[in-house]
Amino acid sequence: MAADPIPDHIKWGQYEISGVVKTGDDERTRGTVDAAPLRIDGGRGRRDEIEGLWLTGELTDDEFEDHFIDDVIVEDIGEGTDGWEFPGASYAVELR
16 A cells, blocks of 8 residues: 655755764764754755655665755755765754
């Protein structure tokens, strides 16, 4: 059975990511008292791959993370020197 479509407020939302964020040699913890979270405008992203996998029930956590980085984050703020990574043990994504 196919999943319901992803709601528009999730596809087009503004995201704040807290946790360890790395691009190139720059690795830091975001979303603390001293450091703002990484803010992403979801409206600039491409969601075709994520939504296609979601609708067929084939979207895994790893595939979501890969596509979110490549198709949403990079589309909003561009490629880092060596790409974007989230190497911490955990992180939080808040929808605004």
